[in-house]
Structures are given as structure tokens and as C-alpha cells.
Amino acid sequence: MKESGPVLVRQRLYAFFEALETDLRDVLEGWVVPQVSREQMFGPYLQALLEREAKESRPESSPARLLDYLHLSEAIALLHMHDRRLPSDIAAHFRSTAQFLDELVPIRHRVMHIRSLLIDDPETVLRIAAVIAKNPGPWTRTAKVVGRLISEPEWAPLIDLPTPVSRILQNLPLPDFDETGLVGRGEEQRSLRKLILDGRQPVVTVAGEAGVGKTALTVSTLYSLLDDPECPFEAILWISLKAEILTAAGVEQLTVAARDALGIAEALGAPLGVGFLETASQLGENLRGIPALVVIDNLETVDASEVITLFDALPVTTQLVLTSRVGLGQLERRFPLGPLRQRDAQHLLRALARTRGLEVIATLADREMVSIVDALRNNPLAVKWFILAVEAGGQPELLLRHQERLLEYCVRSIYDGLTAAAKILLELLFALARPAGFGELVVLSGLHVDETRMALHELQRSSLLDLDTMGGPGLVFLYSLSSTAYQFTEQVQPVATATLEEVRRRDSELRRSEERRRLDEEQRGLAPQAVRLRSDADEPVAHLLRQALSMSKRGDLDSAREMIAQAHSLAPDYFEVPRVSAFIESMAGNLAIATQQYEKALRFASETSRPVVEFFFAGHLARVGHDPQRALPLAQAAHQGLHQPETANILGQIHMYLGQHKLAEEYFSEAAAGASGKLAMIVVTNRVNLRRRLAESVADEERKPVDAFRIAIEGVELGVDAMRGGTIDRRLDEGTFECAREAARIVARRISDPVLVQDELTRLAELADSMRNVWAALPDWPYLERDLQYVNERTGSSNEVHATVAVEQAGTITSYFDDKGYGFLLTDGGSNLFFGRFSLEVAGDVTYLFPGVRVRFSLGANDRGPCAIELRVDHPPSQPVLPGRRRGVVVTLQPSYCFVQDVPTGKRIFMHRSGLLSAAEWVRVLPGVNVEFEVMIGSKGAQVAPGSAALV
Template sequence: MSKITETRLTLAALIYGIEIDLKNNIKKNIIPFYENLAFFKNPELEKKVIERFEKENPGVLYIENLDEVIEFMDFYDTFTVLNQNKEFLTKEASVYLKSIINNLTDITPIRNRVMHTRPLLGGDFSHTYDFVSSLRKTDPIDWSVTIETREKIDRDPSYVLTLKFPSTHFENDQSNISHNLPVPDFDETGFIGRQQDVEALTKLILSNRVVSVLGDGGIGKTALALKVAYDIVDMNESCPFELIIWTSAKTTMLTTKGIEEIHTAITDYSGLIAEISISIGGENKLNEILEYLAYFNTLIVIDNLETIQTEEVRNFIRNAQTKCHILITSRIGLGELEYPRKLNGLSESESAKLIREIARIRNSETLLRLPQKTLVEISSKLYFNPLAIKWFVSTVETGIPPHEVINNKENLLEFCLTNVYEKLSSGAISILKTIRASRKKVTNAEIIYLSNLDPLDTRKHLIELFKTTLISRQIEDGSNYEQVTYFISDFAKDFLSKKYPIEQEYIKNHIKKSKELNTGISQIKKVQKYNIFALNALVYENQNQMISAKFLQEALIFSKNGDFESALQKVKEAKNIDPNYFEVYRVGAFIKATQGDLLSADEDYKLGLEIAPNNLRLLYYYAQFLMFKLEDINSALFYAKNVYNQQPNHPYTAFLIARCWNYSQEFNKAIQVIKNLKENVELDSKNLRIANTELISNYAESGKSELTIQTDIDNGINHFKKAFKIFDECANDKLIDYKMAKNFSTTVLSFIKLLPVVKISEYKEFIKELIRKNETYINLNVQLKEKIISLYQDKFSDNDLNNLIKNYEGNEKLIGNVIKPKNNKNNYVFIETPNERIFAHRYDFIDITTWTEWKNVVNGQMVSFELGENRGGKCAKSVKIIA
């Protein structure tokens, strides 16, 4: 009893009073009408209560002592039984009981926490006291014991220290788990908030060997650990532990007078071992402890580890974690040994509630009158730190004005950060400076880029910092990959600003470099979303790879400008940051292949595939390299199949394998791939043009193969006709671009050249009509046009098409396809050429005069144009729609 706080005793007294009054009401109003316990209306409840009575009173007949039996009812059962027997109550009492039944139900778990010495929750005291304060002597139910208890406590709060409760009131712990958990030191206000932290920490403890709760001094690490430890004890049969050992190395505490030492705490490794030995009843020997832990499922809790964190202690944890689970609270973590859980401050509402709970218990009228907004502002200035809030209230109670307490937090900051900053290495301080200068949350990659430190050193120093509470990290939502950001805790920010300010020039240089990084990363993200197979669509999975991607982006720019030396230097820098980043090898291989170093490029591709053997983009680019650079068709086909099998309905994978089949002269397979793509995927105009161009090419190649060896002339001709039919459909749908037109012209030339003599008369008019009908598209390439007309004249001895050459107007204009914005009301479009997209305004279209004509321009429509300039830069002028 001596360890139970005054708050807990007060609650116990009030709830015990309610329980006595409820039982007295049963004795007075119900028992006189019964000879047994049938009024329980619950056989299981009868059995339970009778068993309790007979255990305490062996040989005594319960049936003759019903008033005594009632004393063995649980709190919840008392008002439940009364409510089920309302016919024995007055009408007023019945209605009244119904009105308070929810209050009594809410008090039930509070009663259990009090009687089982479990951590109290925020609001337990105020909820119970408010209910008891509402009770009156004139109520329809007799509350005489409760009211008398309340009045005595109000007159003299120390009255509760004189009370003696029956043994049935403070029940023995029913758990099978042995433990030495202390009575919670937060009983005054109860455990407030942190439900997510409680759930998360419980799961971590049950699934990991070493778990640490890291946070600033006073943030609530000990309270959380104790609450979770008791919750685990209450799991009973489902609890995986047979023993929970609590040890504390807390050496100081913050009071209104300043920082005071705790002389009973563990101060070193020997003290820790001795404390654990006492808990298991053994000798002060490490081997004996480890042997014990091997036989019993144990959870060891080490509170405030940072005060004794020596290599001896680390070695003990390293050895013990193979045999038991360990929970640590600390301001400085263990690093690789632990699974950390960072604890932050309370929420605004929780902080305000904490102030009100303390003020209410201590009867501080000044604080109770403050509005919610003011309480939140006070909490913010105290970093939402529970200890800081309690320290504030206690200090204000001594007579110091609130604003003076807020403005003089040196003791508070010193207590929370003592011996932390001074233990940092110079590298860790440099990184801390970088994060502070950023004035926002920053990623690991940004720190590498901005601090100019080696990536390995950066990671080492970040681990060192994160083992303290000077920086915090947070996983950002809404991204396609896990992105952890780092920031300075509020405590640390104030502490460092006062003691270690940053020079102005450093901050300016930092801002300049930060802008350069953000611009580059933003561009990379845009490309990723636009096309996953784009050369500069760099994907990264972590922060180091992100900064590598920034260097690779710069490498591609150098390569595009022909500066291969600088490009490869950037690739090297990216590789130094993360040598296991597959994009380093893909980009490096591409640049080397462009430069002509094919063997080195091949080696880089293979290294990349060792790291990411199934990466879609890496396989795609290697297959292209093998096909177009090394002309190794069989190997290219092998990798192209891998890509296609992963994403058979993506245009790029289908085009790749179709081209491989084409090179292998497996034209029917290539044709089937493209046809499947068109059937299964709704292609945009650009990819639909490419698909049809591929079909025209493959049908033409298949026809050429048949007509060259003349094994099946009709089948060969039919393949050419299928190619022409596809082109005709594209013309009707206005889906032709320059490449398709050139491909069509080449197909026409091949058909005329390979058409057997026996078929000349049959197809003369067909070919003539084909050329006339598509004159506009054949005109786009003057050399091919002249060849087609010349060959036609020679083949068919016909000069009817000579006028087509005379009508030719030249080929100086550029060719492209219209790309319309999603908003149909825009006065502009883009024209896509093989190399770029160019802006084109409505009024630069020669053939467009009305809004209706403008709306009828088709997405993908082929146009010719001249290059010009406007205020935004390069644009299209004199745009003419090609039929």
C-alpha cells in the first residue's frame, strides 16, 4: 500500500464507496424477496460468486448468508443486477439508474486499473470525481457511503492515507507472468494519449529482439515503456513472456528548483547486472544470468540507457538479445543492435488535456480558467513535452508568472539535451549544421549533396546523430518509393540556436546549392511519370540512389552535347554514391555505346543485370544495344522476350520484340505481336502510328521474302496489299507521320520492283491508282518519289505519272504530327517530330479560318511547317495540314 500514490488511493476510496452503496442497495431492495441468488438471472455469475464466497468461508452455507455473498460480486455486476431487477426499485430509482448506467460502465475499467495496480489513463480521476461530485443525498438511490467519503476527502485530502481496504478490494495480480514493474509515476494525471505508440511498441517488442524508445528527456519514454509492459502482462495466456525485469538508470530529475540527482539509480554496468541478478534471485554473475534467460522467456526493460551506455553494456545487450527480448528507453540509441521507435511530443489536444488534469487535481484556478487556445500556445512553447508541461505547472504554482517560466527554459533544455551534443564527432556536427541550414525536412540524398561529404561518411554520421534525439526522421507519404526525411527536433533547435549559431555566409551558399538539387530532382520525377522506358527516366529506391540519379541526369546532358569525358565522370560520381544502383550501369553503358566503346558498354550492361536481373528498363536497353549496336539478333531476342513477358501489353515491349522478330525474318510472329497489342491496348495516336508502321514494314518484308524466292507469289502479293490497306486506313483516320509515309513509299517501290512479269498486266492499274491516291505522302520524300515514278515507267512502259513529278513543290518544310492538349478550348497545339515537340498557335495554321475548323483538327494529324520564334522561344509557323 505504501507505494500507491495519493491519486490512486483517492480513486480507490471513491470507487469503493460507490461499490459499497450499490451492494447495500441490492441488500436493501432485492435480497429480502429472495431465498437464493436467482435474482442474478445469470447461472455463470451465481457460480462464480458462490465459489469466491466458499473459498473465503469454507464450510459456511452461502444460502444462509446472502448479504455476505453479495460482497463477492464484481463492480460491474452490482449495477447490472440492480438494473435487471428494476421491479424492486421505486419508479424514480429505476429511471435514475438508467440515466447513470453509462457513467457506471465507464468507471468499471477505471476501477480495474486502480485495483490491479495498472497504469491509470488520462481522465480517470476527473471522470470519477465528476461523477461522485454529482451525487446527492436526495437521489433515489442511497449514496451515503460515497458522499461521506467525498466530503472527508474534500475537507482533508490526506484522509485517504488512513484508509484500509478489504483484501478483496485490491486484488492480487491474476497474471501468471512474474514481474517487478514499478507503480507508474504518472498516476497524478493518468496516461494521456499515445494510443498509436502503445500499439506500435507492443508489436515491435513481440516481434523484435531489441527495441528502443528514443526521445528527448521528459518526452514520456519511461511512461510509454511502463504502460506497454503492463499491457503485455495483462495479455495473460497469450503473453509470450514468463518474466519481465524492469531496471532504471535514470540519474537526474527536473524540479522547480532545477536539475536534481537520483541517488538510487543504476550508474554503471555492474549496477545493471546486479539489478537483473536480484530480479532472478541469482548471484551477481553474467553467465548465470544468460543461462537463466536461455530457460525462461524473458523481457528485460532498461530505462534511461544513455546514462550507462558503455561498451560493456552494449556487449551484454548483444549477448542477451540472442536469449531474450530487450526494451530500452534512451536519448541515445544503440544503432545496429536495435529496432528504434522515436517518440515525439503530445498532440495539441493531449497537451491541453494534461495541463487541465494537473490543474484540476491541484485545484489551480488560474490554469483552469485559461481557454483551450492559450493552453495550446503554452504547450507549443514547451515543445508538447509532458515533463516540460508538468514542470511549467509546478513552477507557476510557486508564484512565478507564466511568461517568466516560458522565457527561462535553460534548466529544461539542459536536462533534455545534457551530454548529447558534446559527444558528437566533427562529421556529425557538420551534418547537423547542414540540416539546420536547410530550414526544412531533408532526405539522406540531399544531405549527401549539400554537405559535400563522402556518402559512406554521411551514412555513418547520420546513424550517429539518429542515435541521439537531436534529429528526427519521418517517412513521407504519397511517393512511389519510401522516402525518409530528417529534421531537427524542437528542443534541439532552441538549444543549438542559443549555443551554436550558424554563420550567415554558410546559409546563403547552402540555399544556392539546395535550389540546384531540387530543380534536378523535379525534372527526373517528371520524366518518370511521362515514359518508363525513356532514357532519362531514372528510377531510385532510396535517398542515395536519388542523388546518384541527379548525377546521371547531368551525365546524359553532357553526353547529348558530345562531352563524353564529363559524362562518364558524372557516372563515376554516381557509382561512388551507390555502386549497387543498377541505373549507374545502364546510363554508363548507353554513353559508352554512343561513344563507340561497345565492349565496355556490354560489360556495364551485364554488371547492371547482375544487380537487377529482372529490371524491365535495363533489359529493354540491353536488348536494343545487342540488336542495333552489336547486331547479335539471337541474344537480343532472348532479352526482348524477357521484357515482353513482363509487360506484353506495353507498346515499347511489343515494338522491341516485333523488331527482333523482323530482324530474325520471323515476320508472322512480329505481325501477331503488333496485332495483339492493337487488340488489347487502347493506344494513343503516336503509338498507334508506330504500331501501324511496324505492321506495314513486316507485311512488306514478308511479301519481299515470298516474291524474292517466288515460292508463293500470290501470298507475297497479298502481304503487300495488307500493308497498303493498313496505310489506307491510317490515311482515313489521319494517323500518318513522316516515318510511316516514308515506309509506305519504300513498300510501294519494293512491290513494283519485285512484282513478277506474269502479274504486270494484272496490277498495273492497281499500282497507278495507289501512287495517285497517295501522291501527297509520296511527295514528302523527293528521292523516293523519283525512284517510284522512274521504276513504274520502266516496269509498265507507262508515262502517265510524269505529271506527278512536275507538280512537286519541293520538300523544304518540316513534317510532324499534331498533339492536342486535353482541354479542347485551347488556341494552341504541339507538333511532334522525331526529335522534339514544338509549340504551334491556331493562327499559324494556313488552312484554318474558323473555330469549327480548328475543333475538327484531329489528334495525330500530319502537318508540314516552318520553324519560327515567339516570346516563348521556338515555335511552328506556316502550318499546313497534309491530307
């Protein structure tokens, strides 16, 4: 049967059942009625038939046969009961077809009572009709109707479909899915029915994207309520606000029944016999005391406030069921409806193709079916559109690739109504093309947390998002565009290229930030920047916290606090948020706030993360709060839990502040054994400071100046040896100098006969000589010179502090800024030192100043601390080709060479045409072109290594 619509399907089925029931009644009337009494004839069905006759008869109508009130199942049962009274040929024919007739009973109920047809109802009727057509027997009327149904696929009997008789007043529409029945929504229908009957939900919204079958599910569910004797409603009132319909030819506009609360109320009042209404509250007055269910279909076509106005006007005995792509956003209990399951979408596609005579599609293999329904997003409307379009002559492959009309119909009105923030998130998720967590969306969009939350809620209400969950502790949602929203953005509403590039840049930056965080956690586990995660969901928050630390380091406290506030909004119970906040406030000198934040971090920290917070809290109390007694148990707990060089170092510091010098040295020694890099420098500085403090104590409290002097000298030697080995920073420099000053003060003021420490005094002068280039920049340098001069005069010694040849050190340039004339190098001892262009011993060596180049230097100082002076580039260079690829821009061009400006350093680098990986690329080299390359150090300085450059 080739059908052209749901009404036609039902009319044709109605004609079949009407003919079949007439044939059954005629057999009973012709062969059974004459032989038996009325009581024998109808047996157990007599009373029900009499009640139907009394209820349905009208005084003005002619008497009807009692047989006319038989249901199909009752007629079949009576034929079974009286088959011995039938002629043998009719009885034999009835027995041969009885099994098929029983199959028709539930289908007849759905057809005659305007209930939702099942997917195989039309096919079942056709199959049984074909059996009857081969051997009609006494079913003569049925055979004629079957003949027309089979021979005339477009035959539409002129039948007025009956209005279903029900105790419930209703104006429900005909189901619009009779061609196939309601496919694959059994579980959803049971759940929706239960929700409606629950009675505790005054407003239920069936929400989903366009075409998923919200109306079909709702209509089918409501018809099932009509058959339920327990149904609590006395009236089910329906209004559709659908403004357009999708056909194979495109979108057709419809006349909307209402636009506001009053119009909706008038349309709903029509089945009640209510005429003109002045206000929506008049409908409420008419419904007062009546348990009613008001159903508004396609709510999104009107302002939701109008429906809220109507809801407020209705009595408490009235419930609302809405279907909407968006929903009210308040009051409602949402019933989300997604696409069909893949198998059900395949069933729908096959059934529609078969009813439309498209056997080539109906008989496709499962694999091909899956590819089609996946391309159509398992959306029932999309499947129907596809079949209608193919039937109209469309090419399946092109239809699947170009769904612009369908997508425009499904999404356009929703998209146009989105706020700016929601559109930003939609474009962001499209550009990412992967699920993203809430924190990621905040960081990547630049929106405030509250803006992001509201925009996501808006997209969810509009059925434009899919949700998933992230594995691990806690419930973390991942958001992505629904397949419909993604295809709409791709095909109908493309995102600007600049936006795509910016999103991908931010995403790449976030990924790099996480890589650096992991590296910090592995290599510098107790550095402030080593933010620890509870799960992967914390990555965006950790990114914000690391940004806050960087901002505070630059002195931008306001921006840092804004970042902390964002992080707190995203993860209010994440211990690292108050921990980082406390660290920043502690560095800013805000003792009370920092202490409060550290206490909060301790409350949030898990058992494994608690020692980390205790470590930072102890350092804060000891160094900023000057409360080593309170800091001690925290530091001890941190060391017990972590047992790292850092925790040993903080314990040493606290014992040093408490005057427990022996314990302090034990912990400093433990820390030194495992420390490297910056921590090693900190530990050395602490050990120098410990000796200065111990020297002060021994000299002033124990009155042992000679011992004190020797302790101070030991501290000076420790610091100077470290700096000579390349472990250099301002604090170590100043700490060592203060230790030297303390030694000079003791020998000048406390030791009555300096000759007793002549050897140590000579050593002190030598150490001061070796550090003169560095210490001469310190403001207290003259006092050290004065004290040593005073001691020399007392002893008659020639130990004078004078300039000596500085110890040469080695290192590697890490950065150089050609336009600014300065850079930084990494000493072989692991310290970063500043150097200036004018510190070069050979001015021409400026062409060699490039990251990776090996240099030698002497230690000097400026107003910011130690720096490299007397800089000498290694000749010949120890590394002809420097590690790592660089990126630059061509700035000048000659026939066989050009100069490329290195992006990080701003340095202009010579590149011969042989520097290109492919010589044929030379014709594309123009000013402004981007180049990636390696650098070698040649006889004329830095230049592009041969065969290493590629245009990008």
C-alpha cells in the same frame, strides 16, 4: 480537485471506492441477508465467491464475510436483483444512482488493479461524487469521504495501495500519468502490444526523443498484458535506469539502479527472490524454462554493450523490451514513438491545467491552445513541464520562449555522445533550416557517402531527425531536424557564425550549379555538361558529375574519378553516372573502360534517356575507338529518337569515316541548318574535313585530280568564310589549312598542266594570303608556301603568297585580367578568342579593357591557335553603361574620389563620390569596404557609373 502527483490521485480515488463498496455491502448485509438463504442471496455469483474465499483466506486469519469478496459490479447487480427486499426509500435512492454507479465499474478496476487511468477518470469520479454528496441516502461512508475530497484538495489518505493479484510475476511501477491518464496513445498501444506478443522479435525498443512518453506507453501496454488470459509470459521483470528527472525547478539527479550487465541482472532478479549474483548468466539460469519479458527503461544511461551482454546471457524463452532515446543499434526491432497528435496534446494541456487549478489555461480558445502545444512540440513532458512551471509562478510567454532547461534535459546527454560526423550533419541541417535529401547532405557536408549514411543513422537512432518523402518516382527520403533538436541547437548549442555562412555558401553554390545545369539542358541539350535528371533527387549527383567534367577538362583525372565514385555511391543505378564516367575515360584515351561504362549506361537508361547515351556512345566508338561500323546503328537510333542537329552531325561524321561522302554531306547539311554557336563551328569544321577527304579520294582513287582540286578549294573557301564571319577555333583553322595543303599538293603533284585550273589556283593564293597571319604560326606553313611557289614557277604565274591586309572583325570583351595582361573576347560569330594587352594598337586603350566593351580586331595566331591581334577599342564607346552589376573593394581613397578593385578582373576602376547611390554614404567609404556598382566607359576608360554604387 487540485492534485500534486499520480500517487496522490490514485490514493484519493482508492479511498472513494473503498468507502462506496463498504456502503453497498452494508446495505446488502443489513436488508437482504436476513431475508434469504446464502444460495438465494448470491445466486450466480456464489461459486466464484467461494473460490475467492478459499484462495485468499489464511489459516491464521479470522473468518471474513462472503460479501467482502464481491466486486463492485457484482454488488450493484445483487442490489438490482434484491431491490424489492430493500426499504422503499433505499430502493428509490439506489435506482436514482444506479446509472452513475455503472459508470464507476471500469474506473474501479483501473484504480484497484493498478492499471493506467484514462484522461477523464478523476473528473468522472468527481462528478458522481458531487451527485452523492447532494443526496447521500444510505451511502454514509461515501458521503464523508467525498466531503473531505472536495473540501481538502491536498488530503492524502494513509492507504497502502494494494499489490495487484495476477498469475504473472511482475514488479511493474505505478503509472506516472494518473493525473490525466494516458492521452492519445490508443493506436500506439495496440501496435506495441501486438509487436510484443508476436514472439518473433527477441528485442523490441520503444525509441523516441526525451519526454514523448516512451515509459508511459510501455507501462500501460504491459499492464494490459496482465489482464490478458492469453498472455504468454509467466514473469514481467522491470528495471528503470533513469538517471535524472525534470521538475519545475530544474533537473534533479536520481540514484541509478545499475550501471552494467551484472547490476541490471541483480535488480531484475530481486522479484524472483534471487540474491547476490556473480555473473549475469546466473539470472539466465534462474529464468531458464520460464517465458519471461524483461523490460529495461531508459537504456541510454548505460553502455548498450552491457545490455547486449545481458541479452546473450538470457535464455531463448526471454524477450526484451527497451525504452531508449538512442536504442541498441543492433538486434532490435525499433518501435519509433513521436510526439502526440496536436489535438491530443491540447487535451493533455487542458487536463493538466484543470487538475492543477489553472483554469485560465484550461479554458483557453483552441487557437491559443494550438500555439502553446506547437511551441512545446506536442511533447508530453514539455506540456507537463510548462504546467508545473506556470503553477510555480512562471510567466507563460517567457517559458515558451526560453526552454533551455527543458531542452538541456531532453537533448544534452544525447548530443554529447554524438560522433563528429553526426554533429556536422546536425549543424548542417540547422543551417539549412529545411529538409534535405541524402545526396545534398553528402555534397554540402563534404563527408564521404558511408560517413554520411552512418551519421544519419546515428541521428535517427537518437530521435533527432524527422523524415519525409520527396514526390516523384522512387522512394526518396528528406531529412530535417526534429523540432526539439532544432530548438536545442538554437537555444542551447548555437552553431558558429562561420559554419552557418559556409553552409549557406555551399548551398547557394549548389543552387547555382542546378540553374546552370538546367540552362545547359535547355540550350545545349547534348553537351557533355547537360546532365539529365530522373527526378529532383538527382540534383546533388548531377552537381558532382558536372564537377567531375570540369576537373577532367583541367586535366585533374584523379579528382574527377573520385567525384564519379561519390556519385556512384549516391546513385548506383543512375545512367548519367556511367555516361559521364565513360565520356571522361574516352577523352583520356581509355577505350576499353569508356566502352564498358557506356554499355552500363545503356543498361540503366530509360526509354527516353537511351538516345542520349547512344549519341555519346556512337561518338566515342567513331572518334576514339575508330570503329564507325559499330557506331553507325547507335548514331542512327540516337538520331531517330532525338532528331537534333548534334545527332545529324555525328551521323555525318560516321558516314565520312566510312567513306560514304554523299550521305555524310546530307547529314552535315541537315545539321548546319539547325546549328548555332559551337555546334555550328564543329559542323563547318566537319564539312571542311569532308571535302579534304573527298578530294584525297577523288585524286588518289578515281584519278581525277582537277575535280579533286576544285573540291579542296571549295573546302578552303568554306572554312575561311566561316572564320572571317567570326566562327573561329583551332580545329577549324587547322582543318581549313590542311584542306589548303591538300589542294596545293594536288595541283603541284597530280595536275600535269596547272593552267587548267588557273582561276582556282589564283583563288587559293588569295585565300592563303588572307589567312597568312593565322597560318604562318602553323608548323606546315612553309610546305604550303613551297607547293604554291612550285606551281607558280611551272605556270609562270605571279600568284605569290605574301602578307595582305587582314579582314577586320568585331566582338565584345567577355573577361580581362589586369594583373595578367590578357583576356578573352566573343566574336560576333560566337567564338571565343584570346587577346593580350600588347595586341592593342593604342597602348593607352588598356584603360578601356573591361567586360562588355566593344572592340575590332584582326585574326592572328599563337602557339595555341587563332587569337585576336591589332585590337582597337570602339571610339566613342558603343555602350556607355555596361550591362550587369559588379562587385569590388575600395583600395585607395581621396577626399572626393577613390579607386575600386573589380573582384573578377582585378582592374582598378575610378569612382567619384557622385558614383554613390546615396551621397550620405560617402563618409562610410574606407579602404576594404565592399561596393556593388555599374560600369560606364568614359573618356578615360572604365569608371563607376554615377548614382549606381552601393556599399555592401
